[in-house]
Amino acid sequence: MNKPADTSFGNATAAVSLEVRNLRKSWGKTEVLSDVSFRIGAGGFLTLLGPSGCGKSTLLRLISGLDETSGGQILIDGRDVSKVSAADRNLGMVFQNYALFPHLTIEENIGYGLKIRKVDKTRRDKTIARVSDLMGLGPLLQRKPSQLSGGQQQRVALARVLVSERPLVLMDEPLSNLDAKLRTEIRSEIRSLNKTLGITVIYVTHDQSEALSMSDEVVLLNAGKIAQWGTPRDLYESPANTFSASFIGTPPTNLLEPADVALPENLGLDGGTALTDYLIGVRPETMCFPADGAAFTLTGRVLSLEYEGNVTLLHLEAASGAKVIVAHGGHDVPAPGAEVTVGWSHEATHFFSKKDGAAIRRKT
Numbered sequence: 001m002n003k004p005a006d007t008s009f010g011n012a013t014a015a016v017s018l019e020v021r022n023l024r025k026s027w028g029k030t031e032v033l034s035d036v037s038f039r040i041g042a043g044g045f046l047t048l049l050g051p052s053g054c055g056k057s058t059l060l061r062l063i064s065g066l067d068e069t070s071g072g073q074i075l076i077d078g079r080d081v082s083k084v085s086a087a088d089r090n091l092g093m094v095f096q097n098y099a100l101f102p103h104l105t106i107e108e109n110i111g112y113g114l115k116i117r118k119v120d121k122t123r124r125d126k127t128i129a130r131v132s133d134l135m136g137l138g139p140l141l142q143r144k145p146s147q148l149s150g151g152q153q154q155r156v157a158l159a160r161v162l163v164s165e166r167p168l169v170l171m172d173e174p175l176s177n178l179d180a181k182l183r184t185e186i187r188s189e190i191r192s193l194n195k196t197l198g199i200t201v202i203y204v205t206h207d208q209s210e211a212l213s214m215s216d217e218v219v220l221l222n223a224g225k226i227a228q229w230g231t232p233r234d235l236y237e238s239p240a241n242t243f244s245a246s247f248i249g250t251p252p253t254n255l256l257e258p259a260d261v262a263l264p265e266n267l268g269l270d271g272g273t274a275l276t277d278y279l280i281g282v283r284p285e286t287m288c289f290p291a292d293g294a295a296f297t298l299t300g301r302v303l304s305l306e307y308e309g310n311v312t313l314l315h316l317e318a319a320s321g322a323k324v325i326v327a328h329g330g331h332d333v334p335a336p337g338a339e340v341t342v343g344w345s346h347e348a349t350h351f352f353s354k355k356d357g358a359a360i361r362r363k364t
């Protein structure tokens with residue numbers, strides 16, 4: 001008999017969409033979130049990204065219902081839940097400081113929520129077996145939390161949320177306590193579980209590479225406001241402003257004074273776009289040395305070199321004294337103190353208004 005693969009856990013609800021409309025939050029007189037709006041479709045993976053203190057956890061807690069909004073709406077599958085209690089929003093949460101019950105086995109920890117909800121033992125066992133299998137926890141089920149590494153414990157916390165059969169899961173920096181290798185492993189696990197189980201995930205991180213690698217969409221926050229909302233590719237290739245350009249990418253985008261750059265005659269902008277006070281943005285990895293007939297060039301002195309294996313970072317000082325970083329892939333590395341000319345293409349060039357930092361759009 002050919003049965004379709006069972007990809008659901010028991011009576012798991014189908015995934016849901018999430019929308020946030022003009023959301024605001026103030027603590028006393030301080031507004032920490034202003035007019036935040038975005039949406040993610042059912043089964044999508046959206047990351048809230050931004051520096052520490054920008055309002056990511058506040059936003060997640062509003063979505064969860066743990067804190068009350070100061071204005072705006074939160075819609076789950078089109079239904080306004082702003083006034084609905086946390087328990088009735090049907091969502092799961094994982095935090096940075098996950099707490100496991102130390103006296104219970106891993107199996108009991110994972111199944112705790114199911115037991116509380118009086119899910120019968122046969123179904124409970126089946127669900128636990130399935131999720132622990134997916135998470136690579138099968139051989140550890142009879143151990144106690146203290147007999148597990150930090151990464152394994154974090155996996156248990158994730159498994160516990162996954163068996164809870166919630167269609168929407170919120171995660172607040174769940175990997176920040178783990179070492180780099182485990183982080184990479186678990187982030188791809190989370191990502192594949194999001195897709196295989198069809199769970200909608202809202203994920204918080206301050207780590208831009210984590211955000212780019214995991215998400216369908218990213219909401220970049222700066223001081224309680226959305227700096228940019230788009231796909232990882234949008235954020236990387238079309239930064240909406242200097243904040244986004246500087247936050248995304250390692251090393252960050254160089255923001256150059258036009259006076260430091262030898263410009264082509266045609267800047268490649270729309271006919272009507274007049275450039276007055278602007279900055280030129282260019283990513284270190286899109287710059288080449290030597291410049292070899294590139295549209296834009298910059299001449300500077302090599303201050304220092306940083307060998308990174310796949311590239312060498314050239315730290316340059318431009319004529320104005322501005323510091324510029326070039327990620328150079330070749331073996332031909334200039335000596336510190338040398339004067340070099342580096343170049344880049346029209347496509348690699350971004351223009352930003354000096355006044356408000358907003359991108360000046362190019363011809364497409």
Ligand SMILES: Nc1ncnc2c1ncn2[C@@H]1O[C@H](COP(=O)(O)OP(=O)(O)O)[C@@H](O)[C@H]1O
Pocket residue numbers: 027032050051052053054055056057058059
């Ligand atoms: N309970 C609270 N009372 C007062 N201010 C708070 C409270 N929670 C967070 N804040 C403030 O709100 C801002 C955003 O905090 P948070 O959402 O935790 O940022 P993030 O998670 O991005 O690091 C910070 O300035 C923080 O000090």
Ligand SMILES: [Mg+2]
Pocket residue numbers: 056057058
């Ligand atoms: Mg936080």
